[in-house]
Amino acid sequence: MTNTQITHIQIDNYGPWTVTPEPRREVDLQTLQSRLYADLAQLFGNRDGYIFFSRFDNMIAVTNGLDEAAHALIQESVGNRYPVTMSLSVATGTTPVSALGTATEQLQEAGSAQDKGRREVLRGQTIDDEFRKPTDVQLAHFDVDDATEKYTDQLNEFDTFIQIEQGYAALMKYMREAHDSLSFFVGGDNVIAVCPDLDEADYHDAIDHVRDAVDVELKVGVGRGRTAATAGMDAKHALETCRATGEAVTIETETTE
Ligand SMILES: Nc1nc2c(ncn2[C@@H]2O[C@H](COP(=O)(O)OP(=O)(O)OP(=O)(O)O)[C@@H](O)[C@H]2O)c(=O)[nH]1
Incomplete structure (x- = not known):
């Protein structure tokens, strides 16, 4: 837990x-x-x-x-x-x-x-x-699918910003209300959520919600660790796995000490 x-x-x-x-x-x-x-x-x-x-x-x-x-x-x-x-x-x-x-x-x-x-x-x-335990912190690194191709290389910077912020607003509110998580925009098209023990279905649920609400497609890598640094790094590796496999959700199964 x-x-x-x-x-x-x-x-x-x-x-x-x-x-x-x-x-x-x-x-x-x-x-x-x-x-x-x-x-x-x-x-x-x-x-x-x-x-x-x-x-x-x-x-x-x-x-x-x-x-x-x-x-x-x-x-x-x-x-x-x-x-x-x-x-x-x-x-x-x-x-x-x-x-x-x-x-x-x-x-x-x-x-x-x-x-x-x-x-x-x-x-x-x-x-x-x-x-302290190696599962104390769970971090989810969300990323907008193909933001560069869909927005950055197509729209003016302010309209891209609106798209990304819409996705962020829908995600932060839903993760707060449905999943007791705190989500933060960290730049580009990235949001990091600090989560309790959520499972793969919970993350699919959040991604589906954002798609339905504002038509923004997300993927997410999830990591766990004794500290934010280790959980965050695992989440980044999990996100790379999403990019490689095309899966929308990857939860790193090994927890780093
Ligand atoms: N803070 C932070 N920003 C990132 C990170 N990775 C990418 N970015 C930002 O996100 C922008 C878009 O990069 P990507 O997410 O790799 O590009 P994309 O077009 O969405 O492609 P895919 O993610 O592969 O679907 C970059 O210009 C950075 O500003 C990260 O790990 N942390």
């Missing part, structure tokens, strides 16, 4: 900061947000975690293998180098949705996102090493 450790990251009091003492230049906010995301991708990624930018002021990470000290170090490093601080709340659950729900509740209990007094909160529980 999966046991996903999720960290909810929130920039402290960011809304007021963006307009104090007067509205800050949008290009500077865009630069700050993308640099912070890039830094966190390295800080979590070098410890085998995965982070997704979601709304940039809030981000969501899969952090199996990162203990409280690792979280504190990441938080301190950002606090030392950025004009903003961030709060971190970590929780675990048998589904990523329940883990994130707990993490977010803990943060909300500590104070509002726009509370001047709530800074650098670090809350929650990580999984002790002795309880």
Whole structure:
């Protein structure tokens, strides 16, 4: 059974900061947000975690293998180098949705996102090493079939973007509601979903739903692992198997330690 450790990251009091003492230049906010995301991708990624930018002021990470000290170090490093601080709340659950729900509740209990007094909160529980298993994390790497041929080489870039985003919107909502999963656009025509124990039929169901709803064809590779890094790499290999066999769903059967 999966046991996903999720960290909810929130920039402290960011809304007021963006307009104090007067509205800050949008290009500077865009630069700050993308640099912070890039830094966190390295800080979590070098410890085998995965982070997704979601709304940039809030981000969501899969952090199996990162203990409280690792979280504190990441938080301190950002606090030392950025004009903003961030709060971190970590929780675990048998589904990523329940883990994130707990993490977010803990943060909300500590104070509002726009509370001047709530800074650098670090809350929650990580999984002790002795309880970690090679099946704790299940990641699904979705990809639009022949996006280059159907969209990129045919339509103008904005109309391609609309097609891909439609597929993403339908998938993220359905995976959240029907399969307790958190799906994130990661660039190009790719979406990575953090999933509980789903089987092949569940993934076919999601792909069928997206085809029926918005006429976008997907394929998916699924991997499991002790960390997001290993599950994610297995998912990529499974997606290559889909490309080789023409199957819409491939679940990597070996779990990498
Ligand atoms: N983040 C991320 N982006 C990827 C990955 N693989 C491909 N992409 C992006 O997706 C775009 C399309 O590449 P592909 O998915 O290989 O191309 P395709 O035309 O859809 O062909 P098939 O996937 O073989 O059906 C690339 O330009 C990249 O931007 C990946 O593993 N991660």
